[in-house]
């Protein structure tokens with residue numbers, strides 16, 4: 001069912017009469033109190049403890065189980081474990097443009113930072129170093145932000161144009 005303290009909280013542990021520091025062995029063997037609880041989760045835990053005790057008494061060998069999204073399984077799955085550990089969120093539209101099979105990890109990481117607006121531009125640096133000069137190092141005309149560096153800076157726009165306008169042709173854009 002998961003980690004008992006997470007499941008029941010302090011109050012639930014007290015209600016069941018289980019010490020916070022108790023081992024599973026202690027909990028299974030010493031826990032004998034049976035009563036109906038107001039909260040169904042407490043009844044479920046009691047019933048599970050009973051079934052664990054019964055299994056131990058039935059003399060069967062211990063088996064290792066791996067917890068995944070779909071419950072406990074006897075075989076280990078890297079994918080299921082990874083999916084279980086990570087926090088899921090909605091896939092962003094630009095992820096395929098950053099993370100693809102032939103991407104150079106270093107460049108993919110920098111683009112990923114840029115997409116999250118987490119590059120160490122002067123706009124961000126000034127937050128932790130107030131004396132920092134926030135002007136764009138290339139044109140000295142505006143605050144150096146990710147948006148400025150990549151899309152609004154006249155100097156970087158010149159570089160971008162001379163590098164890729166020939167390659168991109170009609171689909172060339174500075175935005």
Ligand SMILES: [Zn+2]
Pocket residue numbers: 136137138139140141142148149152153154155156
């Ligand atoms: Zn600039």
